[in-house]
Amino acid sequence: MKQIIECVPNFSEGVNADTIAAIANAISSVEGVSLLNVDPGHDANRTVITFAGEPQALVDAAFAAIKTAGQLIDMRTQKGEHPRMGATDVCPLVPVRGISMDEVIKYADQLARRVGEELQIPVYLYENSQPDKRRNNLSVIRSGEYEGFFEKIHQPGWQPDYGPAEMDANRGATVIGARNYLVAYNITLDTKSVDIAKKIAYAVRESGYKGAPGSLKFVKAIGWYMDEYNAAQVSMNLINIEHTPVHIVFEEVRRQAQKLGAxxxxxxxxxxxxxxxxxxxxxxxxxxxxxxxxxNEAVLVETAVTELMLGALGEFDASQRVIEYLLKI
Incomplete structure (x- = not known):
């Protein structure tokens, strides 16, 4: 059985199609990896690319993508709704088949070291790759974002794991690590009110608001307005889909929205x-x-797509959005 790792880097560019294509091409040009999905977000000004392959080829492809992004994205002028700290904001490696988390941690470390040493980009390890639990959470690492990191990188406890201890003005800093599957999931509301979206995010996310925990464990959430839909959204990362599955998140967000008249x-x-x-x-x-x-699997998937309203904002083709269908495993 071949060892397969998935990589899901997030790049701070969701508008320039040529830049996005160049990054995707850098990935697909590496033999032994499969480019699975390119998902640009205009308002967030962020693109999530998913690819998978055998370990060493995947590391090479991720390195090529990070290098290309650093050459084409200028963080001095980049703006968008999504929090960010670098041209390649975060680059997670996920075990898929025939490989343990401990092995993936080693490959993530190899990638982080190469990016830090060869590209001279400050790199922070996160999730399973970061032994210091005070700084293994992406939101904690990214706090202050690009603008705040010029000072933060010099503060005690915030020296990068690899690369120079100096913020790169053009490319920013990058977070790399091994983690389990994460689902990035947004729910749109029938209101333009960012305040309502933020209140819902505070109510559901595990960290809650001002010391009061939210209702859903292993959920990170923010509220924002999306021009694309002329509506507010609750934008979430679901970091433990076994404990807190997607349908429970959807129902809880709907419940909290209704409490606020949305x-x-x-x-x-x-x-x-x-x-x-x-x-x-x-x-x-x-x-x-x-x-x-x-x-029947097909019926269950169709039911989920309908009830989760995944086709309400645009066409949803499960054959192109389900990891296993694309990997054919």
Missing amino acids: EVTGSELIGLIPLICLVEAGKYYQAKYGLSNEL
């Missing part, structure tokens, strides 16, 4: 989703509404 009008994925998320959502909604006793 309704959910659709949801969207940023990047890809593991099949199990849609299968479990399908089972949940079939049981909840008595839709069917059918346990």
Whole structure:
């Protein structure tokens, strides 16, 4: 069995199609990797690219992408709704098949070292790759964002794991690490009110607000306005889909929205989703509404797509958005 790792780098560019294409081409030009998805976000000014392959080829492809992004993205002029600290903001490696997390940690460390030493970009390790639990959380590392890092990088405890201890004005800094599957998931509301979206985010995210925890563990959330939809959104990262599955998140956001006089009008994925998320959502909604006793995978996925309103904001093709379907594993 071949060892397969997934890589999901986030780049601070969601507008310039030529730049996005150049980064994607840098990845796909490396033999032994498969480019699975390119998902640009205009308002967020951020592109999530998903690719997978055998370990060493994947490391080479990720390095090429980070190098290309650093050459083409100028952080001095980059602005967008999404928090960011570098041209390649974050680059996670995820074990998919035939490989342990401990092995993936070693490959993530190899990539981080190369980026720091060869490209001279400050690199911070995160999640399973970061032994210091005080700085293994992406949001904690990225706090202050690009603008604040010129000072933060010199503060005690914030020296990069690799690369120069000096913020790079053009390329910023980068976060690299090994982690489990994460689902990037946005829910759109029938309001333009960012205040309502933020209140919902505070209510559901694990960190809550001002010391009061939120209702959903392993969920990170912010509220923002998206010109693309002329509406506010709750934008989330679901970092433990076994403990807090997608359908539970959707229902809780809908409940919190209704408490504030708002309704959910659709949801969207940023990047890809593991099949199990849609299968479990399908089972949940079939049981909840008595839709069917059918346990056929295709029916369960279709039920999930409908009930999660994944097609409300645009066409949703599960064959192009489910990791297993693209990898054919």
